[in-house]
Amino acid sequence: MTTPRSASSRRSRSRANGDGTIYQRKDGRWEAAGYVLAPGNTRKRVRVYGATRKDALAKLAEKIAASNLGLPVAAADSTVSAYLTYWLHGVAVHQVRENTHTRYAACIRLHLTPGLGTKKLARLTARDVRTFLDNLRTTCQCCNQERDTGRFCCCAIGQCCGKRLSPLTVTYVHSVLKSALEHAVREDDLPRNVARNVKTPTPRPRRFKPFTASEALLFLQAASGDRLHALYALALRTGLRKGELLGLHWEDLDLEGGTATIHRSLQRTPTSGLTVLHTKTRASERRIALPTECIRSLKSHRERQQEERQAAGMGWTNSGLVFTTPTGSPLDPANLTRRFGLLLSRAGLRRIRFHDLRHSTATLLLEQGVDLVVIKELLGHSHIGVTAGVYAHVRLRLQRQAIDTLGHVLGATDDPDASPAGAVVR
Known part of the structure; x- marks a missing residue:
């Protein structure tokens, strides 16, 4: 036999005017209803449901809160x-x-x-x-x-x-x-x-053209005299994203220990302009080892930045960033893209995107036999499937080389038409 609830219990569950109503349905679910702002600047009664009273109240409260902010629900x-x-x-x-x-x-x-x-x-x-x-x-x-x-x-x-x-x-x-x-x-x-x-066809992945090993060497030689040589070297040797490079602070670097902590990114937003934000995903937050060449170029860059700071005097902006303008302000990503294009033109190298330096890093590491897991951690991918998918064409080429090597060991014929190992994988 169901015991009627006392008046005090009913009063404790009563809701203030405007908070809506809530009750339990016969099917066991809870239903909450209330008036909210609707399109056309009108008021409309909406109903929400939840497995528990708390769930239903939370959903109704969310709608009422949005309505109070003037957002039509x-x-x-x-x-x-x-x-x-x-x-x-x-x-x-x-x-x-x-x-x-x-x-x-x-x-x-x-x-x-x-x-x-x-x-x-x-x-x-x-x-x-x-x-x-x-x-x-x-x-x-x-x-x-x-x-x-x-x-x-x-x-x-x-x-x-x-x-x-x-x-x-x-x-x-x-x-x-x-x-x-x-x-x-x-x-x-x-x-x-x-x-x-609705199923949509999977679009073909965007094709990228990373540097070959010889092109990468020419690029580093051309960048050696550039004011941002340390940035270009770091981009090609570690695969950091453009925003991660521009958002790097000196406090993120341990040049004595040879490591860098990546947890910030510089972006341009419509309301705030150039802003340093956290990396987009948790996987992007990582600690990487710095190559000896990068440590050397970063130390030289720090000395140059100190000279620029003294030359700027009171006009220096103390942003704490590693890569800045000559007055200490953050570097605009669009300006870096233009500088990169001019550098390629002066070096006589083919035009690639700045992001293709990151692809060049991964491709060259794969061709040197570096494990895919190590590359995934260096690049900051969310899971190894991303790394394997993006660089599938490189892995196929390495597989072909492995098959060719095995063919020579097993005494395969030199005639390329006699063996599928002679086919070209694109």
Whole structure:
């Protein structure tokens, strides 16, 4: 027999005005309801569910808190555009970095809102998502979104440029939509994530052209007289990312012990400009051994920086960074890219991206027989699968060399057409 709860117990569980209501359903789940700000500057009653009373209250409190900040809380009967606005400014902004949030906003503004924005969130189907993605792949975007009318070009003059999104961009748009709808599922606004039921072709990995051993030597020789010689040497010999190099502080270096602690990265953000942030992932935080050549060049760089500090006098900015401008300010990543391109031109070397120095490090280490686990830890990859996937072409070439070596040991014929070991792996 169920014992009625006392009046004091009921009073202890009563909620203040505006906090909403909560009760346990017959199926055992808890349901909480309350009024929140909805698109169109209206008030709407929303319901959330949880396995426990605490879970339901937490979900309702999150929606009410976002509403109190003036953010419309989308529900299942809202449009995709309204929900994406809520997710972008109420959820994603607290979970990702500012630059990532800016890319999300551009993706939603340029592609998701024009393509799916008017559809009801609850009625969105996998077919809608697949049709939308197919349209992104096959349709000229400046014609589709009428971007050319103001410029009077492309379709506006009857000569379509045929510019389409790359497979990598289409995959990124799909991933942003999946992330947004996944949050709708977690908040019980949707029963399932329809975007996950749509499979997109895996885009081909971006091709990179790392330096060969001879090119790497020429590059180091050309950089020997450059003011940032220590940076270039560190990039090629350790594989540090551009942001990690520019965010390196002198306190992160132990030149006597020959080690460097990597836990910061310099980035340019829309609101703060050049900012030193923590590395993107926990795996990127690492301690690496410094080559003897890098230790020597870093000591020379420190002496030069001291001379520049004395020359700048009161105009010196004490940032504590290893690589700075002649007045101590942080180096802009875009300026470093330009300096790198000029250095390649002066040295007569082919143009590569600065990030390809990192690929050059890994490729040269693999070709020297260094274990994949060691390379993964040096580069700061999240798991070894990333390292193995990015440098699969190098591993195939090494496998071919191993097969050729075994063939010679076993007395294979010298005729390349008589053995599959003579095939070229690209």
